[in-house]
Amino acid sequence: MIRDTDLERTRLTVEARVNSLLNGQPQFTLVDVAERLGVESRIVRRFWTAMGFPAIEDEENDRIFTGFDIEMMRRHFDKLSAGQLDATTLNSLVLAQGHMADRIALWQYEALVEFAQSTFEIDDIAARYWVIDHIDDYLQLLEDQMRYVWRRHTAAFLRRADLELRRRGPEKNRPDLPPLQRAVGFIDLVAFTSKSRELGSDQLITFIRDFEFTCREIITENGARLVKTVGDAVIFIADDVKIGAKVATELVYQLGKIEGMLPVRASLLWGRVVSSFGDIFGPTVNLASRLVDIAAEGTILIDRATYSALGEAGLSTYMVLPYGQQDLGGTGKVEIFELKRFR
Numbered sequence: 001m002i003r004d005t006d007l008e009r010t011r012l013t014v015e016a017r018v019n020s021l022l023n024g025q026p027q028f029t030l031v032d033v034a035e036r037l038g039v040e041s042r043i044v045r046r047f048w049t050a051m052g053f054p055a056i057e058d059e060e061n062d063r064i065f066t067g068f069d070i071e072m073m074r075r076h077f078d079k080l081s082a083g084q085l086d087a088t089t090l091n092s093l094v095l096a097q098g099h100m101a102d103r104i105a106l107w108q109y110e111a112l113v114e115f116a117q118s119t120f121e122i123d124d125i126a127a128r129y130w131v132i133d134h135i136d137d138y139l140q141l142l143e144d145q146m147r148y149v150w151r152r153h154t155a156a157f158l159r160r161a162d163l164e165l166r167r168r169g170p171e172k173n174r175p176d177l178p179p180l181q182r183a184v185g186f187i188d189l190v191a192f193t194s195k196s197r198e199l200g201s202d203q204l205i206t207f208i209r210d211f212e213f214t215c216r217e218i219i220t221e222n223g224a225r226l227v228k229t230v231g232d233a234v235i236f237i238a239d240d241v242k243i244g245a246k247v248a249t250e251l252v253y254q255l256g257k258i259e260g261m262l263p264v265r266a267s268l269l270w271g272r273v274v275s276s277f278g279d280i281f282g283p284t285v286n287l288a289s290r291l292v293d294i295a296a297e298g299t300i301l302i303d304r305a306t307y308s309a310l311g312e313a314g315l316s317t318y319m320v321l322p323y324g325q326q327d328l329g330g331t332g333k334v335e336i337f338e339l340k341r342f343r
Contacts, residue, residue: 010132017135023068030059036070037077047073050091051098096278108142114205160239182237183244183270183306184284185224186292187215187251190263192232210258218254222247227280233292237280241270241309245318248300249341256298266300267291268339270309283331290328291336299323300339307337317342 019025030048034041041059049055056062076094079085085093109131116127164180189195189211196204215234219226224238224247234251238244248268255264269291271284291301307320323336 010129013132017132020136021139022066024066026064026066028065028067028070029061029063030056030065033065033070033073037074039077043077044073046091047076047094050094052095052102053098092277099278104146108138112138164239180273180275181271182239182273182280182284183224183241183268184273184280184288185236185238185244185248185251185266185268186288187234187236187248187255187264187266188292188295189232190265190297192262195262207260210261211255214255214258215251218250219247222250228278235280235285237273241306242314242317244268244270245310245314245339245341249318249339252298252300253341253343263297265292265295265297267295268300268302268306270306287328287331287334290331291334294326294328302337302339304335304337 028036030041030044034044037044045056045059056064076085076090080087080090112131112135113124113127116122116130117124120127120130122130195207199207211232212229212234215229215236216226219234219236223240223243224236227235227237229235236244236247238247245268248266252264252266255261267288269284269288271282271287273280273282273284275281287303291303295301301323302320310318310320319340319342321338321340323338325333325335327333
């Protein structure tokens, strides 16, 4: 049983951790911050909500900002004043950072909770209190890891961007076409909704973890990139259609080998996409989504363009079977094929 004294001790511990993370105790209102930065209150308010936090109810009296907040905002707004960023771009950068930081913080916390549960054989509530009590032991590592991983990913992206630009010819720079040519893959769990009702919370977490971790591992180790997970589906992209085909077939094969895993279905399309807000858009993405919806269990559906893009080299590795022609609504009639890998 948790006593009031324990709750008060935890509250004080949390406040101490928060003050440490923010380099001091909150002492400034939104109006104070705007005055110190020499900007309108709406600019600070927009920055705050872009980070993913709710609107401040009393902007003149709620003291929620520290000198650390002011310092970081000033560095952002100096770029704006120098003309190195405009307001829209600045807001987009903060939105991206806020969105990802929120997910990362949650993921890290839950991972440590699972560690505490399994290591010390304690229940969920006790594990969460343990993480709060011991978070200082991990903060520096988590912060350093984030900086390191970000640098590594940015370096890898710059190399990919350079290769992409050198491969694109003048004929590909048509403004009426999405700029990036990619293989887009969807992997979808079949009957996940009904399955989730049958599982307890721990079983559901384990099930989802097995699905997502297997997908992430196969996608990344084969040279593709995870775009996002959407409930019971995973979306990935590859710069090369053959890499996309290898990832899609390997995902279906390896997920099928996991005991208790639901059947999966997939689609893979080679086409043009637009990349923005950390996501991908365009007719290719829409069609890939439609194809996975009509795929049978264990199958990977592609269209004629993807079949052609695989070429003879791809067809020495893969078997392509006619799947019929369907009117998918909004996209017209699509000639569909099933992709299989020779094993």
